[in-house]
Amino acid sequence: MKALTWHGKRDVRVEDVPDPAIKEPTDAIIRVTSAAICGSDLHLYEVLGPFMGEGDVLGHEAMGVVEEVGSAVGDIRPGERVVVPFNISCGHCHLCRLELYAQCETTQVREYGMGAALFGYTKLYGEVPGGQAEYLRVPQAQFGPIGVPEGPPDERFLFLSDVLPTAWQAVEWADVPDGGSLTVFGLGPIGQMCTRVAKHRGYRVIGVDGVDERLEMARRHGVEVLDARDRDVPGKVRDLTGGRGTDSVIDAVGMEAHGSPVAKLGHAVTGLLPDALAAPLMRTAGMDRLAALNDCIDAVRRGGTVSISGVYGGMTDPLPMLRMFDKGLTIRMGQAHVRRWIPRLMPLVMDDSDPLGVLDLATHRLPLAEAPRGYEIFQKKLDGAIKVLLTP
Known part of the structure; x- marks a missing residue:
């Protein structure tokens, strides 16, 4: 089959790889009909190379049609249309019973002390082949895949794999009062959906980014926007909120934020080291661009909540603990527990009025063969790229 494979920093290629096969009774094989490039994929493209293997198949946002199921898979059958959550969870362990599916004890990557395995996302998360491919092997398919009806376009459901549950959880974790x-902060795909979920729930929403197309998309959905290229964005947030700051803030940016020159230099230096040296250095002394x-910590009101959905990987990040303690902040973060939020999201996705605007997120639709160009324009923010979809 054809699949997008990793070969080094900013070097991804569509190549022939072996077709996936059933290995465990709980496996399924999905013929991928749509996949997407996630902002988290860009970390693999740019920063997290020391944890990648030559030829790793990328992608953790995918949906398609069931081709084959293992003997222990009873809830889905060949021919059924499904969307696949990005985290691989069993549904029956202690943490899954607590609906902490991103921490599934059955698929935890204990070699690295990490949580549940993820599709297409480094050795740290199991090095499971991803969904930017013609076919996808889905472990724990007795629980993971979510059946969706025939008829509506893939775009109606694809974002249930990651973007929508991640955004919903980020808003839920933000604990905004009625x-x-x-x-x-950050109006990429996750940030855009965070603003829409928050608007749907009746909150006043301010969006911050430094890319014109992203600001315009947010405006289109009724969001007040601030340009991150302006000075003192937290000050402007306070100006808009009677001097207090907003009740809650979401960080939808993550480890590669602009305006962090020292950490950016650290990323660059680490990227020049051999993987055998870079990987342990990043795990023990890694530093993010914060x-x-x-700005999130500065912009939130005293006693407020900061919800972090952007991916971080540092172990020695210098946080302003005095400021956080003095303001009495609550911090919540983590990978989305995808299955936990599907019952709340599916009715909204099925609503023909499209209340969350899922049909107004993708800016580019490319064949799988053009996936390397999709990564380039998304990473460099070219041609107005906000969300890139791939069709095998």
């Missing part, structure tokens, strides 16, 4: 206010997170 009728309260929320600032979202400009966005520091």
Whole structure:
């Protein structure tokens, strides 16, 4: 089959790889009909190379049609249309019973002390072949895949794999009071959906980004916007909220935030080292670019909540603990527990009025063969790229 494979920093290629096969009774094989490039994929493209293997198949946002199921898979059958959550969870362990599916004890990557395995996302998360391919092997298919009806386009359901549950959880974790206010830093795909979920729930929403197309998309959905290229964005947030700051803030940016020159240099230096040296250095002394997170801490009101959905990987990040303690902040973060939020999201996705605007997120639709170009335009923010979809 054809699949997008990793070969080094900014070097991804569509190549022939072996077709996946059933290995365990709980496996299924999916013929992929749509996949997407996630902002988290760009970390593999740019920063997390030391944890990648030559030829790893990328992608953790995918949906398609069931081709084959193992003997222990009873809830889905060949011919059924499904969307596949990005985290691989069993549904029956202690943490899954607590609906902490991103921490599934059955698929935890204990070699690295990490949580549940993820599709297409480094050795740290199991090095499971991903969904930017013609076919996908789905472990724990007795629980993971979500059946969706025939008829509506893939775009109606594809974002249930990651973007929508991640955004919903980010807003849930933000603990905005009824009728309260929320600032979202970063208006990529996750940030865009965070603003829409928050608007749907009746909150006042301010969105922050430094890319014109992203600001315009947010405006289109009724969001107040601030340009991150302006000075003192937290000050402007306070100006808009009577000097207090918003009740809650979401960091939808993560480890590669602009405006962090020292950490950016650290990323660059680490990227020049052989993987055998770079990987342990990143795991024990890694440092993220924290400009966005520091702005979040500054922009939230005293006693407020900062919800982090952007991916971080540092072990020695310098946080402003005095500021956080003095303001009495609550911090919540983590990978989305995808299955936990599907019952709340599916009715909204099925609503023909499209209340979350899922049909107004993708900016580019490319064949799988053009996936390398999709990564390039998304990473460099070219041609107005906000969300890139791939069709095998």
